[in-house]
Every structure is written in C-alpha cells, then in structure tokens.
Amino acid sequence: MSLLDPQHLLATSGLVGLFAVLFAETGLLVGFFLPGDSLLFSAGILTATSASDAAHLPLGAAMAAAAAGALAGAEVGYLIGRRAGPPLLDRPDRPRLQAGVRRAEGVLERYGYGKAVVLARFIPVVRTLMNPLAGAVGMRAGSFTLWQAAGGLVWSVGLILVGHELGARIPGIDTYLLPVIAVVVVVSLLPFAVELLRARRRSAS
Numbered sequence: 159m160s161l162l163d164p165q166h167l168l169a170t171s172g173l174v175g176l177f178a179v180l181f182a183e184t185g186l187l188v189g190f191f192l193p194g195d196s197l198l199f200s201a202g203i204l205t206a207t208s209a210s211d212a213a214h215l216p217l218g219a220a221m222a223a224a225a226a227g228a229l230a231g232a233e234v235g236y237l238i239g240r241r242a243g244p245p246l247l248d249r250p251d252r253p254r255l256q257a258g259v260r261r262a263e264g265v266l267e268r269y270g271y272g273k274a275v276v277l278a279r280f281i282p283v284v285r286t287l288m289n290p291l292a293g294a295v296g297m298r299a300g301s302f303t304l305w306q307a308a309g310g311l312v313w314s315v316g317l318i319l320v321g322h323e324l325g326a327r328i329p330g331i332d333t334y335l336l337p338v339i340a341v342v343v344v345v346s347l348l349p350f351a352v353e354l355l356r357a358r359r360r361s362a363s
Contacts, residue, residue, distance in 0.1 A: 187290065190282075232306040
C-alpha cells in the first residue's frame, strides 16, 4: 500500500521513488493504479518545507526527476505498443484495462494524435494506456515524442510548481492533503472537459 501513499513513498524513497512511479505509470501497463497526480503535488509541497526537514526535496531536482520519469516512461510505453501491437491491449480478461483502452481510443479518435497525447497526461488511467496505444496504431515516432514531451512537461513540472506555491504560501497545508489532492485531480481534468465541451458545440452547430 506504500505505493499508493504519496507521502510515505516520498519520505522513504525520495527522488528515486518519484522517478520510478512516474516511469511505471506512464510506461508500463501495470502502472495505471499508481498515484501520479497526488505524488507530483505532494512532491511540490515537500519542496517548500525547510531544508533541515528530513522529508524536504530540492525543487530543481524534484522537477528534473518527475520530468525524466514521465518522459522516459512515455517513450517506453510507445515502444512497447509499437512492438507488441494491438493484441497487447486487447485483453477481455482484464475489464479495467479494457475500459481504459476504450477511453484512450475515444480521446484519440476525437482529438487526433497530437492533442490526444497531450490531453491524456491529465486523465488518470488514460495517460498510462495512451502511449502504448499510440505505438500500436502507428503514430510516427518523432511526432509522438514532440507531443508527449510537451504534455509531460506541463503535467509533471506544472503540478510540482502548484504544490510548491501552495506549500510556501499556506503553512501546514499537508494536514489537509487529501481534500487538496482531490481539488488538484479535478483541476487536472479541466483541459479535457473544456475540449469535450468545445467538441460538442462544434458537432451541434
């Protein structure tokens, strides 16, 4: 359960744990249950604590570890999908995986390759499955790298900076971490909600 507890994971594994979890969540099909959003936000809060605090994380190092894990994981996920092909994602024996694949396919069909890869970063489960799906459907490697890097940097560095700012401005915010994380997850879904609303308006006109 320590993998699902961002505070415990960061306290015990630090930057290595931050990199490893983001790499697994975005690169390996088994990582869809990992807490990417809450981990990034928690890491940001820990960068705002005193340097003498045992749980403190350097801001620059935290952003570098997060970005490296998110970007490298996405590339590995893409390569897995490209080599293994559609059969890798066609698993009726794993209903949660199948549901995630359908959501990822829906985003891909609605927004096209580039925009879908960026938006997927902000949608739990979909961000795990979009990368191998992009490889399986034959998205060009150069185009994938460009778009996944853009989305990955905004997602990983952005959430750490949000956590850092709130941690610096609101003393004791870690006491209210769970409700704050819930707000962060909702905010992270806003880009997808805005795009969905725009698409519905276009289809209705």
